[in-house]
Amino acid sequence: MQVTILGNNSALPAFGRHPTAQAVSVGGETILLDCGEGTQIQMERYGIRWRKISHIFISHLHGDHYFGLPGLINSMSLLGRTIPLNLYAPAAIMDILNPILQVADTRLSYEFQFHPIEENAEAILVDTPTYQVKAFPVEHRIACHGFVITEKNNARKLLPDKCREYEVPTYFFERIKAGEDYERKDGLLVKSEWVTAAGIPPRRYAYCADTLCTDSFLHHIRSVDLLYHESTYLHEDVAKATMRYHTTARQAAELAARAEVGHLLLGHYSSKYKDTAAFQQEAAAYFSPVTASLEGTIYEV
Numbered sequence: 001m002q003v004t005i006l007g008n009n010s011a012l013p014a015f016g017r018h019p020t021a022q023a024v025s026v027g028g029e030t031i032l033l034d035c036g037e038g039t040q041i042q043m044e045r046y047g048i049r050w051r052k053i054s055h056i057f058i059s060h061l062h063g064d065h066y067f068g069l070p071g072l073i074n075s076m077s078l079l080g081r082t083i084p085l086n087l088y089a090p091a092a093i094m095d096i097l098n099p100i101l102q103v104a105d106t107r108l109s110y111e112f113q114f115h116p117i118e119e120n121a122e123a124i125l126v127d128t129p130t131y132q133v134k135a136f137p138v139e140h141r142i143a144c145h146g147f148v149i150t151e152k153n154n155a156r157k158l159l160p161d162k163c164r165e166y167e168v169p170t171y172f173f174e175r176i177k178a179g180e181d182y183e184r185k186d187g188l189l190v191k192s193e194w195v196t197a198a199g200i201p202p203r204r205y206a207y208c209a210d211t212l213c214t215d216s217f218l219h220h221i222r223s224v225d226l227l228y229h230e231s232t233y234l235h236e237d238v239a240k241a242t243m244r245y246h247t248t249a250r251q252a253a254e255l256a257a258r259a260e261v262g263h264l265l266l267g268h269y270s271s272k273y274k275d276t277a278a279f280q281q282e283a284a285a286y287f288s289p290v291t292a293s294l295e296g297t298i299y300e301v
């Protein structure tokens with residue numbers, strides 16, 4: 001699983017940074033997390049393929065997290081998309097998208113499926129054989145959700161020598177890998193664990209967009225391999241951060257330590273900061289490893 005940062009600034013574009021958007025490639029698909037203004041331009045710049053995107057998730061309805069949607073939806077149609085597009089967002093987003101598409105007389109070339117995210121609820125939004133996306137509430141000025149993406153690559157690994165030794169036929173390989181036992185003609189029950197080894201544990205990525213620093217969702221992000229957490233301000237502005245339901249770099253690092261995550265990725269920088277190195281520096285005193293995200297960079301989960 002890989003995360004490409006398309007936009008990591010808060011409210012305004014500044015110093016070459018864009019409003020929030022990320023592309024996550026998982027299970028052979030690409031999913032978008034938030035879609036700030038300019039997302040389709042950033043996608044083109046960083047080689048994110050439109051056709052691979054079938055699911056878009058919007059954390060909340062502050063404009064810097066979805067003003068790029070009307071353009072993207074329209075462009076996908078102009079490019080002759082035929083596969084369905086699924087949008088997961090707070091219900092009120094359609095009060096904005098529908099009139100825009102109507103006034104522009106947009107006739108989509110593909111099926112557009114909208115799935116409302118219920119306010120303040122946790123829910124499994126997508127569950128495929130290769131990955132799962134779960135939403136959980138965070139604490140912002142308006143209803144806002146974080147997402148946890150789990151890559152399901154935990155199938156057991158086949159041990160060919162053992163399969164030969166126990167005479168497991170090739171047609172049964174997939175089933176025995178999935179945990180089923182095989183009964184031989186002589187009556188011996190070949191246990192799955194005799195001929196397979198444990199697979200790679202599933203990788204997990206958590207995305208916490210705009211939120212106050214809080215432990216209220218700690219159980220959702222505990223032990224994830226990579227945590228993207230907003231750090232709108234440095235800690236000298238902690239009062240402002242709290243008042244505006246945002247987090248400082250130091251707070252994000254302290255939360256990452258309490259949640260025992262594998263790696264912390266910072267972003268959603270206020271446009272008042274030109275240089276983001278100070279975010280990494282501040283956070284590193286409280287948690288390691290930490291990276292101040294850069295647009296266009298691909299982070300391995």
Ligand SMILES: [Zn+2]
Nearest residue numbers: 060062140210
């Ligand atoms: Zn916001």
